[in-house]
Amino acid sequence: MSSKRLLPLEVIDQAIGSKIWILLRGQKEVVGILRGFDDYVNLVLEDAIEYSMDAHGVSTATPLHTEILLNGNQITVLVPNETPEGSAAAAAVH
Amino acid sequence: MAESTETIAPSSVTVSEEPSKQHRTPSDFLKSVLGRPVQVKLNTGLEYRGVLACLDGYLNIALEQTEEYANGQLKAKYGDAFIRGNNVLYISTQTKKR
Numbered sequence: 001m002s003s004k005r006l007l008p009l010e011v012i013d014q015a016i017g018s019k020i021w022i023l024l025r026g027q028k029e030v031v032g033i034l035r036g037f038d039d040y041v042n043l044v045l046e047d048a049i050e051y052s053m054d055a056h057g058v059s060t061a062t063p064l065h066t067e068i069l070l071n072g073n074q075i076t077v078l079v080p081n082e083t084p085e086g087s088a089a090a091a092a093v094h
Numbered sequence: 095m096a097e098s099t100e101t102i103a104p105s106s107v108t109v110s111e112e113p114s115k116q117h118r119t120p121s122d123f124l125k126s127v128l129g130r131p132v133q134v135k136l137n138t139g140l141e142y143r144g145v146l147a148c149l150d151g152y153l154n155i156a157l158e159q160t161e162e163y164a165n166g167q168l169k170a171k172y173g174d175a176f177i178r179g180n181n182v183l184y185i186s187t188q189t190k191k192r
Contacts (some may be wrong), residue, residue, distance in 0.1 A: 016117065024183075026137070036118040044123045048186075052139075068186040069123045071153060074137060 012037055015080035020045070022070065023077035027053040030070060031083050041072040123185075124149060131188045132157075136181045140164055143188065144175065153179030 015034050022030040022043065032048030048068050127146055134142045134155055141164075144157035160175040161168055 030184075036120065036122065038120045042120040044118050044120055066187045067118075067123060068184045069120055069127075069153075070184045071182050073180070074183055 009037075009039075009041075011080065012041065012078060015078070018081055019083060021079040021082045022075055023079070024074045025076055026074075028074075032068070034080075035067065038072075041075055041078075043070040043072065043075070044068070045070055121151075127185065127187060133186045133188055134177060135183045135186070136177070137183050138181070141166075142175060142177065144172075146185075147174075149185075150179070153182045153185070155179065155182065155185070 012034070016036065018034065019031060020034045020043075022032075022045075024030065029051040030045065030048050031051070032045030035044040035046050037043050045068050046066065048070075128148065130146055131143065132146045134144075134157070136142075140162065142157060142160050142162055144160035147156040147158050149155045155175075155177040157175040157177070158173070160172040162170040162172065162175075
């Protein structure tokens with residue numbers, strides 16, 4: 001059985017052009033269309049929406065217009081082709 | 095874009111496997127955003143809106159006509175502001191197309 005090594009940056013590269021869900025440090029999430037990235041996984045996202053959680057557990061969504069450059073320093077998890085509708089809604093209900 | 099010590103070996107990644115895909119890299123974004131009104135959000139949640147005078151690979155930012163927002167509320171105005179790049183969460187353009 002031959003298994004091709006799948007590199008993490010290849011996974012990100014395959015996600016370019018489609019929606020991606022980013023988990024950040026500190027109870028924050030961003031969903032947007034991935035336009036590009038670099039070796040440090042700084043991201044260029046288009047039409048991003050920022051989700052954040054208050055100390056009281058209240059989640060707020062802030063749409064950010066046009067393009068953003070997201071600092072790779074704060075990124076923890078990248079999930080291609082998924083949105084946090086489930087988690088944000090679940091968190092709001094909870 | 096430079097950071098402390100973490101690097102991923104770039105030679106092992108063939109990023110441009112499909113030439114038809116438009117790769118808008120962060121450095122492209124930085125070149126295109128100079129001189130435009132931007133919104134900068136810090137790790138602390140503070141937001142700054144102003145005209146981007148210049149920035150560098152560390153995401154250090156110099157803004158003009160800066161307004162500082164905390165929790166969406168205008169807190170202060172600065173003629174010139176320098177933001178150290180390690181604090182920056184994101185840089186967003188402000189031209190609202192929609």
